[in-house]
Amino acid sequence: MNLARYVISLFVILSLNFAIPRAMPGDTMTNLLGEDVILSDDLVQEIRREMGLDLPLREQYIIYWKEILRMNLGYSYHFHSPVLPLVLERMKWTLLLAAPPVIIGALLGTLLGALAGWRDSPSTRLQTFIFLTIYSTPPYFLALLSLYIFGFHLGWVPMKGFYSTGSAGNIIHHIMLPVILMSLFSASRNYMIMRGSVIQERRSLYALYARAKGLYDSQILFRHLFRNAILPIITLIALDFGFIFSGALFIEMVFSMHGMGNLIYSALMYRDYPVLQGSFLIITIMVITANMIADALYGLLDPRVRGR
Amino acid sequence: MSCGISAKRSLPSNPGALIFLAFLLIALLSPYLAPHDPWKRYEPYLGPSRDHPLGTNDMGNDILSELMFGSRVSLGVGLGAAIIATLMGTIIGASAGYFRGWMDEVLMGITDIFLMIPQIPLVIVVAAFLKPSAIMITLIMGLLWWTSLARIVRSRVLQVREMAFVEAAKVIGFPDRHIILTDVLPNTIHVIMPKFMLTVASAMIAEASLSFLGLGDPNAKSWGMMINFAFSRGGFLNGCWWWYMPPGICITLSVLSLVSMSMLLEESREDEHVAS
Numbered sequence: 001m002n003l004a005r006y007v008i009s010l011f012v013i014l015s016l017n018f019a020i021p022r023a024m025p026g027d028t029m030t031n032l033l034g035e036d037v038i039l040s041d042d043l044v045q046e047i048r049r050e051m052g053l054d055l056p057l058r059e060q061y062i063i064y065w066k067e068i069l070r071m072n073l074g075y076s077y078h079f080h081s082p083v084l085p086l087v088l089e090r091m092k093w094t095l096l097l098a099a100p101p102v103i104i105g106a107l108l109g110t111l112l113g114a115l116a117g118w119r120d121s122p123s124t125r126l127q128t129f130i131f132l133t134i135y136s137t138p139p140y141f142l143a144l145l146s147l148y149i150f151g152f153h154l155g156w157v158p159m160k161g162f163y164s165t166g167s168a169g170n171i172i173h174h175i176m177l178p179v180i181l182m183s184l185f186s187a188s189r190n191y192m193i194m195r196g197s198v199i200q201e202r203r204s205l206y207a208l209y210a211r212a213k214g215l216y217d218s219q220i221l222f223r224h225l226f227r228n229a230i231l232p233i234i235t236l237i238a239l240d241f242g243f244i245f246s247g248a249l250f251i252e253m254v255f256s257m258h259g260m261g262n263l264i265y266s267a268l269m270y271r272d273y274p275v276l277q278g279s280f281l282i283i284t285i286m287v288i289t290a291n292m293i294a295d296a297l298y299g300l301l302d303p304r305v306r307g308r
Numbered sequence: 309m310s311c312g313i314s315a316k317r318s319l320p321s322n323p324g325a326l327i328f329l330a331f332l333l334i335a336l337l338s339p340y341l342a343p344h345d346p347w348k349r350y351e352p353y354l355g356p357s358r359d360h361p362l363g364t365n366d367m368g369n370d371i372l373s374e375l376m377f378g379s380r381v382s383l384g385v386g387l388g389a390a391i392i393a394t395l396m397g398t399i400i401g402a403s404a405g406y407f408r409g410w411m412d413e414v415l416m417g418i419t420d421i422f423l424m425i426p427q428i429p430l431v432i433v434v435a436a437f438l439k440p441s442a443i444m445i446t447l448i449m450g451l452l453w454w455t456s457l458a459r460i461v462r463s464r465v466l467q468v469r470e471m472a473f474v475e476a477a478k479v480i481g482f483p484d485r486h487i488i489l490t491d492v493l494p495n496t497i498h499v500i501m502p503k504f505m506l507t508v509a510s511a512m513i514a515e516a517s518l519s520f521l522g523l524g525d526p527n528a529k530s531w532g533m534m535i536n537f538a539f540s541r542g543g544f545l546n547g548c549w550w551w552y553m554p555p556g557i558c559i560t561l562s563v564l565s566l567v568s569m570s571m572l573l574e575e576s577r578e579d580e581h582v583a584s
Contacts, residue, residue, distance in 0.1 A: 009421045024437035031437060136509065136563035138516045141535060141556045148544055196574065242426030249429075250517060264429075268436055268521055276436055280429045287426050 006292055013284050017277055018064045022057070029053055035271035037077040073281065074274035078267070083278035086263070091282060093259035098248040100179050105186025105244075106237055110230060112187070113194030117229075118202065118221050128195065135188040140250040143181055147254060150177060178251050186244050193236055197229040234301065238294030242287040324568035331562050335379040344370035346377045346529060356550050363550040365534075366541045374529055375554050381530035382559065385446045386512035392450025393511075394457060394504045401461025402496070406469055406488055416462065423455040428514060435523045442525040445518060449511050457503050464499045468492050498577055505570040509563040516559050531555035 021031035029048055030037075039047065048054060052063050067073075073083040112131075116124040134142070150156045157177045201207060202225060210220045252261025260279055267275040334341060343361070344350075349368040356363045362371040404415040431448055438444050468474060469492065477487045516532030518524055524533045538544060538552035 005417070005420060008417070009424050012421050013425060020433065020437065024434075026437070132567060133560065133564060136513075136567055137556070137560045138513045138520075138532070140517060140520050141559070144535070144539060144544060144552070145556070152545070192571075199575070239423070242424075243428075246426060246428035246517075250520070253521075264432065265521065268432070268523070271436065273436070276433050280426075280433045283426055283429050284424075288424055291424055 002292075002295055006288055009288055010285070013281070013288075014065075014068060015061075017281055018061060020277065021273060022060075031273055032074070034076070034078055034267075034273045034275075073278040076267075076272055076275045078270045078272040079275065083274050084282075086275065087260070087278050087282050090258070090260045090263045091286075093257065094245070094248055094252065094261065097175060097178055097182065097252065097257065097259060098244055101182035101186045101248075102237065102241065102244055104179075104183040105188075106190055106233070108183065109187035109190025110194045110233055113191035114198050114221060114226055114229065116191070117195040117198030118217070118225070128191075131188040131191045134184050135192060138250075139181070139185055139247040140254050142185075143178070143251045143254040146177060146181060174255075174257070178248075178255050178257065181251060182244065182247060185247050186240070189240060189243070190233060190237070194229060194233060197232055198225055201225045201229045231298070231301070234294055234298050238287075238291045241290040242283070245283055245287065322569060322572055324565035324572070327561055327565040328569065331379055331383060331558075331565070334376055335383045338376040338380060342370075342373035342376040344373040346370065346373040353546070353548065362554055363548070365537065365543065365548075365551050371534075371551060371554060374534060375531070375558060378529050378531045378534060378555065379558065379562075381442055381525070381528045382512055382515060382532065383562070385442055385449075385515045385530065386508045388443075388446040389449035389453065389511035389515075390504055390507040392447070393453040393507050394500060395454075396451070397454035397457030397503075398461050398493070398496075398500060400454065401458035402465050402488055402492060404458070405462040405465030406484065406492060412462075415458070419455050419458045422452070423459070425452075427452055428517065431514065431518065432521065432523065435518060440523050440525050442528045442530070445515060445523075445525065446511075449514060453507060453511065457500070457507065460499055460503055461496055464496045465492055468495045471495075498573070502570040502573040502577075505566045505573075509566040509570075512559060512563055512566075531559050 022028050024031055029044070029051070032051065032053075033047075052060055055063070071084055073087070075082050076086060079086055109131075112127060116128055147157075151158065158174055198221075207220060207225060210224050215223075248259070249261035249264060251257075252259045253265045256262065260283070263275060264279050266272070267279070346369055348370070350360065350364050350370060352364055352366050352368040354360055354364040354368075360370050360372065362375065364370055365374070400415050400419065404412040404419075430452065431445075434448050435445065438448075474487060474491050477491050515524070515530060516535065519530055519532030520536045520539070522536065524530060524536065526533070532555070534555040535552055538548065538555075543551040
């Protein structure tokens with residue numbers, strides 16, 4: 001059942017990808033090739049025929065699917081490269097940036113959030129305020145500020161991104177600040193949800209029973225409440241993966257890092273539509289995959305779902 | 309309905325509500341409040357002074373005035389997108405929850421698919437094809453961001469429809485539309501409101517992010533657009549803090565006020581829940 005949902009999602013998204021350049025204003029060929037391309041009239045006719053744009057839409061749709069199945073996402077005239085390898089090469093670096101924060105943010109956010117939901121004190125209130133502020137700031141603005149302070153003024157971190165040629169130490173030096181920022185963002189979201197979740201669970205009967213049984217506070221929190229409160233978080237981390245990923249794009253742009261963010265930025269500058277669409281497609285597929293993994297994990301952790 | 313009472317009691321004293329109200333007033337009254345015309349050019353790169361409380365930018369525009377007029381764009385896009393999204397989410401969620409059956413299956417199936425598409429990248433792709441304008445951005449976001457609200461509304465409506473007064477209304481023979489509007493939705497509004505505020509907040513952040521990518525409306529200087537200009541025209545490297553800090557602080561403050569109001573509503577609802 002669930003698998004069917006993912007397959008349908010994928011189908012709809014790929015069809016959307018077919019429809020967007022054809023439904024948008026402007027010439028379809030320009031929408032498919034990008035506005036950076038200047039061609040002679042003869043060549044325009046030839047490419048139009050080659051791409052099958054003179055065929056009826058139904059046939060174009062079939063050709064589109066054939067190309068997708070052959071893993072062909074089009075050609076970028078701006079980067080002089082097929083789109084798929086271009087995107088995948090950049091994707092590695094973005095994943096390197098986005099993956100650690102997902103984990104750090106989940107650990108930090110759920111732990112601190114659980115404690116804050118459990119006990120209300122001046123220090124947890126301050127903590128909530130700090131996380132709330134991070135949550136409320138556009139990621140790129142915080143990135144700009146910290147780049148300005150730690151890079152420009154203090155010189156602790158380099159001003160420009162990292163490249164595939166660097167040594168491991170060099171890469172870590174470059175990726176440090178972006179990873180910290182992303183972890184804070186990811187943590188702030190998990191914190192808010194975990195806090196709310198624990199506040200809710202705290203009032204349930206089994207928590208009262210655990211207290212009546214004479215368990216210590218920390219035992220109630222971590223043995224009983226935590227287990228139930230963590231469940232919504234797992235689905236959320238998966239859904240949030242798209243958000244974290246988008247955040248990573250902006251942080252890459254600010255730090256001029258070699259990844260998807262800068263690829264999309266330059267694709268936007270030159271209106272290189274194939275790269276834009278290819279990037280969107282690959283990101284979406286990654287998010288769907290993350291959701292599938294979360295579904296499977298959820299089943300492992302929640303016996304109520306496992307039984308079904 | 310006692311649902312809203314505790315929230316109503318605490319909302320006026322909430323600093324978040326006050327801050328948001330202040331921003332709304334500034335947006336409405338900006339033509340009267342702003343000291344200068346935001347498009348008029350004075351001496352560029354001026355620091356804060358008596359005449360220009362927040363200095364001027366590279367074009368010599370007065371930044372305080374830009375900030376005040378910018379609130380119209382930023383809040384307008386946020387509120388507009390959230391209103392569209394909330395209407396769509398409410399209609400879809402309420403129909404799915406109330407009618408159940410095949411309608412529920414189809415509507416929630418569509419919702420689940422849209423829920424999984426990463427919003428920001430999709431908005432970027434669509435916005436890249438279209439001519440950037442504030443209205444267009446509002447529409448794109450509004451038409452894409454109804455998914456999570458639809459789910460929330462649906463699960464609440466599923467509860468409400470089983471309640472005695474809804475069944476009573478059905479027995480009396482009121483049409484479905486009437487029941488949804490007068491019985492079901494008033495009991496759903498307290499789950500819609502907090503989510504509405506969060507949607508305004510995220511739409512404002514998204515607008516600022518799109519502006520940063522150059523996909524914003526160049527003729528409407530929003531707060532995001534101001535940061536974008538400060539970044540791309542050297543405001544950061546020249547250390548003109550009065551140029552890039554105020555719009556950033558304004559975005560954070562207004563989003564913060566919305567999120568805290570939303571939290572307050574949520575929590576007062578939960579207190580209510582426990583009390584009953």
